[in-house]
Amino acid sequence: MSLSDSDIELPSDDDLSRLAEEVVLLGVSSGSLVGTAESCTGGLVAAALTSVSGSSATVRGGVVSYAIGVKHDVLGVSSDILDTPGIGAVSSECAEAMAAGARLVLSCDVAVSVTGIAGPTGAEPNKPVGSVWFGIASVGSTKSELHLFSGNRDQVRRKATFVALTMLKDALA
DSSP, X not given: OEEEOSOOOOOOHHHHHHHHHHHHHHHHHHTOOEEEEESTTTTHHHHHHHTSTTGGGTEEEEEEOOSHHHHHHTTOOOHHHHHSTTTSSSSHHHHHHXXXXXXXXXXXXEEEEEEEOOSSSOOBXXXXXXXXXXXXXXXXXXXXXXXXXXXXXXXXXXXXXHHHHHHHHHHHO
C-alpha cells in the first residue's frame, strides 16, 4: 500500500486518449491481457481503453462493481473486508481484492481496480470525498495506493481514470 499526497491536474480528453493508447500498445506488444474492476469510475477506465482501435487484442473486459453485492458475488471480495467498520469498500483491502478478483473472473494478466468516494456526498470518518483507492494485480503481485483528489464528482472520476490507466501502463512496462 502507498499514499499519494499530491492531487493531480485535471487530465484532458487528449491526455486520457493518449494514455489509453499507450496501455493498449504495451499490452499488445507484450502479449498481455488486461482488465478492470471499477466502482466510483463506473466503467470510465474500460471505456477509455476500448475507445482505442485494436484494443480487443489486449483488453479482456471490465466489471463495474458499483454495488457491494457485485464486489462480493462477482469479484470475490470477502464479507470480512466489506462488513468491517473502518475497512469496507473504500480501502486498500477492497481495492486489492477487487483487482485480484478481476484477474480471476476475466482471465487476464493484469487488472486494475478503482473504489472510492467521488462525492459530493458519501464521506465517512477518515474517508473524505475525493478518497480513491486503486489496486493493481498481476502474476505474483497485488498492491494498492490511495489518492486524495480535489474537485467535483466528474473531476474526481476523471482524475481516478487517469491514475488507473497510469497504473496499468506501469504494470505493463
